[in-house]
Amino acid sequence: MANLDAQFRNTFAGYGFRTQGYYQSYQKWSQTSLDTTLNSLKAAGLQGQQLQNQQTILSALRSQSTGAGGEVQAIEVGNQIAEQQVEQLMALRQLMLVDLESKQAYQAEQIQKEQAATAAGQQAFGKQHMVTDDKKY
Numbered sequence: 281m282a283n284l285d286a287q288f289r290n291t292f293a294g295y296g297f298r299t300q301g302y303y304q305s306y307q308k309w310s311q312t313s314l315d316t317t318l319n320s321l322k323a324a325g326l327q328g329q330q331l332q333n334q335q336t337i338l339s340a341l342r343s344q345s346t347g348a349g350g351e352v353q354a355i356e357v358g359n360q361i362a363e364q365q366v367e368q369l370m371a372l373r374q375l376m377l378v379d380l381e382s383k384q385a386y387q388a389e390q391i392q393k394e395q396a397a398t399a400a401g402q403q404a405f406g407k408q409h410m411v412t413d414d415k416k417y
Contacts, residue, residue, distance in 0.1 A: 305396060309393065312385055316385035316386075319382075320378045320382040324375060330371070337364060341360055341364065345358075
């Protein structure tokens with residue numbers, strides 16, 4: 281995460297003419313977007329796999345809370361339930377961040393392609409005057 285800004289700017293340099301071929305840049309942007317999407321799907325799949333385990337834990341906590349033999353045990357069960365809630369919120373937060381990352385990678389790819397096309401057009405046509413019928417355009 282420390283060099284996220286540098287990695288982003290290296291992959292999506294923004295507006296400007298490129299010395300390397302457009303297809304190489306396009307391949308890099310597309311691959312970054314696909315990799316990010318794949319990692320998002322893997323994170324969502326992992327969360328799905330953990331659901332069964334979390335269901336088992338919650339069932340055990342429910343049975344402990346209904347059969348609590350004393351105040352101390354009831355407090356311990358309450359604390360364990362609160363801990364499970366925090367873990368669920370953290371898992372949800374992780375999924376939201378992964379989703380945001382995937383959307384931003386796609387958006388950056390789209391913006392980069394548009395800027396590269398505009399810069400290439402300006403490079404090719406921006407400095408030349410078109411002459412037809414002895415008129416400059």
